[in-house]
Amino acid sequence: MLSEKEELYLNELIIKCMDGSISEKELSELNVLVKSKPSAAKAYMDFIFINSGLSQPGEIGTYIIHSENADQTDDKFVSTVLSDNFWNELLISEQTAPSVKIFEEYKKRAQRATEEKQKVQVGPRKVNKLTLAAACLSLAALLFIAVWVNIVPESMQVAVLIESINAKWADPEKITNIGDEMWNSEGFRRLDEGVVKIAFNDGAQVIIEAPAEFELKSQNRMFLESGQLFANVSGRAKGFVVSTPNSEITDLGTKFGVEVGDKGTSVHMFKGKASLRTDSKAHNGDQSILTTGHAKHVDTMRRMKDIEIGHSQFIQGIDSKREFVWKGQNFDLADVIVGGDGFGAGSEDVMLDPLGGKFVNEKNAEKERMNIWAGKQYYSVNDSNYIDGVFVPGVKKGAVVISSQGHVYADCPKTNGKFHHYITNGPAGWDYLNYYDVDGQVYDAVNDPSIYLHANLGITFDLNKIRNDLPGLSIEGFKTLCVREIIEKSYPKASFVILVDGVVKFKSGATLPGDSIPVDLEINETDGFLTLVAIDVDDNISYDRTYFIHPQLLLTSVE
Amino acid sequence: MDVGANRQENDHKAFLSLFVKNQKRIYQYILALCPNYQDADDIFQETVGLMWEKFNEYEEGTNFTAWAAQIARFKVLNRRRKKGAMWLSEEAMDSIQALTDTYSDNYELRLEALQKCLLKLPEKERALIALRYEHNKRCTSIAQITNRSVNGIYNTMARVHRSLRQCVQRALKNYGLA
Numbered sequence: 001m002l003s004e005k006e007e008l009y010l011n012e013l014i015i016k017c018m019d020g021s022i023s024e025k026e027l028s029e030l031n032v033l034v035k036s037k038p039s040a041a042k043a044y045m046d047f048i049f050i051n052s053g054l055s056q057p058g059e060i061g062t063y064i065i066h067s068e069n070a071d072q073t074d075d076k077f078v079s080t081v082l083s084d085n086f087w088n089e090l091l092i093s094e095q096t097a098p099s100v101k102i103f104e105e106y107k108k109r110a111q112r113a114t115e116e117k118q119k120v121q122v123g124p125r126k127v128n129k130l131t132l133a134a135a136c137l138s139l140a141a142l143l144f145i146a147v148w149v150n151i152v153p154e155s156m157q158v159a160v161l162i163e164s165i166n167a168k169w170a171d172p173e174k175i176t177n178i179g180d181e182m183w184n185s186e187g188f189r190r191l192d193e194g195v196v197k198i199a200f201n202d203g204a205q206v207i208i209e210a211p212a213e214f215e216l217k218s219q220n221r222m223f224l225e226s227g228q229l230f231a232n233v234s235g236r237a238k239g240f241v242v243s244t245p246n247s248e249i250t251d252l253g254t255k256f257g258v259e260v261g262d263k264g265t266s267v268h269m270f271k272g273k274a275s276l277r278t279d280s281k282a283h284n285g286d287q288s289i290l291t292t293g294h295a296k297h298v299d300t301m302r303r304m305k306d307i308e309i310g311h312s313q314f315i316q317g318i319d320s321k322r323e324f325v326w327k328g329q330n331f332d333l334a335d336v337i338v339g340g341d342g343f344g345a346g347s348e349d350v351m352l353d354p355l356g357g358k359f360v361n362e363k364n365a366e367k368e369r370m371n372i373w374a375g376k377q378y379y380s381v382n383d384s385n386y387i388d389g390v391f392v393p394g395v396k397k398g399a400v401v402i403s404s405q406g407h408v409y410a411d412c413p414k415t416n417g418k419f420h421h422y423i424t425n426g427p428a429g430w431d432y433l434n435y436y437d438v439d440g441q442v443y444d445a446v447n448d449p450s451i452y453l454h455a456n457l458g459i460t461f462d463l464n465k466i467r468n469d470l471p472g473l474s475i476e477g478f479k480t481l482c483v484r485e486i487i488e489k490s491y492p493k494a495s496f497v498i499l500v501d502g503v504v505k506f507k508s509g510a511t512l513p514g515d516s517i518p519v520d521l522e523i524n525e526t527d528g529f530l531t532l533v534a535i536d537v538d539d540n541i542s543y544d545r546t547y548f549i550h551p552q553l554l555l556t557s558v559e
Numbered sequence: 560m561d562v563g564a565n566r567q568e569n570d571h572k573a574f575l576s577l578f579v580k581n582q583k584r585i586y587q588y589i590l591a592l593c594p595n596y597q598d599a600d601d602i603f604q605e606t607v608g609l610m611w612e613k614f615n616e617y618e619e620g621t622n623f624t625a626w627a628a629q630i631a632r633f634k635v636l637n638r639r640r641k642k643g644a645m646w647l648s649e650e651a652m653d654s655i656q657a658l659t660d661t662y663s664d665n666y667e668l669r670l671e672a673l674q675k676c677l678l679k680l681p682e683k684e685r686a687l688i689a690l691r692y693e694h695n696k697r698c699t700s701i702a703q704i705t706n707r708s709v710n711g712i713y714n715t716m717a718r719v720h721r722s723l724r725q726c727v728q729r730a731l732k733n734y735g736l737a
Binding site: 004007008009011012014015016017018019020021027030031034035038041042043044045046047048049050051052053054055156157201202203219234238524525 | 583584586587590591594595596597600601640641642647648650651654655657658659661662669670673677688691692693696697698699700703713714716717718720721723724727728
């Protein structure tokens with residue numbers, strides 16, 4: 001049996017865990033209690049039952065459909081489910097269904113209690129709720145009113161500013177710095193320069209870009225007069241509302257961007273669902289449910305129309321310490337191999353030398369790299385923070401070292417140990433055409449960056465170093481199109497291999513010029529090294545031109 | 560209406576009906592393995608999506624909650640693997656998993672008992688429970704609304720839950736279930 005003290009402590013630990021405010025030490029204590037004492041495990045389950053029993057079922061209409069293939073599923077749902085009013089049915093059932101039975105009795109009593117209080121008021125029948133609040137002195141009465149009449153106190157702290165880069169506020173009295181509390185009584189604010197991130201007390205986080213004018217209304221509501229914001233509303237913060245001069249957006253557990261300009265309001269749905277109403281006054285105007293990947297514009301006449309989603313229009317992540325902002329782009333590994341930061345800072349003149357692992361400038365390259373035997377060495381690339389190293393695979397059949405941490409490609413096929421070119425972003429050099437033609441579709445080096453590996457070559461990227469420089473973001477996957485450039489001379493065979501921490505995640509088999517294979521891999525947060533390899537198959541490396549086109553790490557913001 | 564559309568509508572209705580009836584049990588299962596509202600809510604969303612996607616694999620007449628629990632468990636483990644730290648340990652999860660079936664049985668009776676017990680709570684404590692569960696407030700928000708310290712709210716919440724638990728236990732004993 002649990003003692004009273006133990007049970008109270010267990011309850012406190014569970015509550016903290018539920019709220020996401022438990023410390024590591026407390027979590028470990030919770031684990032020990034539940035694991036070692038059957039009575040604690042039972043008390044834990046009793047607590048969980050009370051939680052599930054008291055939680056509102058009404059939120060079913062707000063649940064978003066996601067799956068491992070989120071995009072496909074969303075599309076599927078839009079076409080098969082939304083069209084048949086599935087979600088509408090859920091939403092209607094949410095709006096019309098009675099409250100959870102458990103609270104019903106309580107509500108009736110509360111209603112009766114409130115009516116009793118109203119009866120004793122002197123004056124007109126229409127009771128001023130604030131006066132009533134002041135008249136009810138007991139804590140219980142105040143709680144009743146806060147709970148059932150939904151009065152928001154006149155002045156309360158509703159949010160905290162958590163990130164700020166080069167922010168310049170119009171009103172000197174409303175200058176807000178990181179860590180400062182923000183109150184609903186402060187009225188309109190104008191941000192003239194910079195970008196800030198605000199955490200509402202109810203959990204929503206909003207990034208606002210200058211120039212913008214806005215007002216924080218409550219712990220889960222704000223008004224955007226002009227400018228643009230990105231809202232990340234997860235878990236229990238659902239129901240966060242952004243109103244604008246001509247629209248009202250009610251979040252249903254999502255990530256979305258809002259832009260308010262002279263021509264109206266645009267809402268861009270990056271993940272999940274939200275309700276968009278063309279009038280901020282309740283029950284007026286048209287309403288639409290926005291789903292992942294869709295965007296709508298409401299003009300000044302309150303007419304709603306579909307628009308293209310602005311994938312990189314909004315700042316979706318910021319980090320003040322590093323002055324880092326992220327606008328939803330993926331991380332481009334083709335930029336990294338020419339000395340870039342993954343977001344386009346690389347130089348088109350730079351190439352990576354597989355022999356020694358150094359960057360060289362194309363114009364000043366002293367030596368050609370044709371039919372070179374590189375030996376069995378793994379070359380660390382010290383010139384780039386994100387490239388761990390380069391190597392020539394398969395001099396002998398068997399294990400090849402593919403990272404500085406000793407990861408190996410265990411079953412690497414035997415090759416002649418030679419390669420034929422620098423590693424470049426797109427085709428480069430004197431005798432190459434500046435495009436690659438795949439099944440009638442032409443890719444070019446400027447618009448379609450790629451990693452060009454002429455077999456036999458391999459390159460390994462350090463995912464943890466990349467993560468370190470992307471605060472607030474996580475790497476969810478890797479995507480590329482493996483392409484063999486079309487040539488007219490012969491049919492040289494080569495294969496593509498992709499490994500994560502030495503484990504083969506993709507292997508193409510023998511490919512010929514003109515072949516193209518899309519690859520889409522999941523990357524977990526514990527994965528450390530991503531390796532791309534091009535291998536000769538027919539013991540002749542001539543024209544074994546392999547490209548990883550648009551090699552991107554897929555990023556997402558974390559809460 | 561063509562045959563396909565008719566069938567789809569019937570599927571909607573069947574799914575909705577089963578889902579609405581069992582959603583609390585499913586949520587209870589997820590919450591038990593993942594006692595964090597934010598994660599549990601996300602997992603619940605994902606589970607509902609996958610359930611609907613795989614609804615054609617559900618055999619009519621079999622235990623819907625058990626079927627849903629299999630999907631939910633997959634989603635829980637998937638998220639645990641992705642997020643790593645700050646989760647219940649595997650051993651703790653195993654201890655809890657062993658109890659989940661028992662808590663799914665007689666759920667309605669338990670709920671009835673809980674409803675009666677809620678009405679027995681002092682008014683002030685019921686208001687706190689309503690803030691917590693009907694208005695989805697975290698303890699930090701409740702502390703603000705009631706102008707009390709967060710630790711004070713944790714203590715009170717722990718006590719109120721203990722009272723509710725004891726009351727439900729007594730009621731179940733009367734039903735011959737405990």
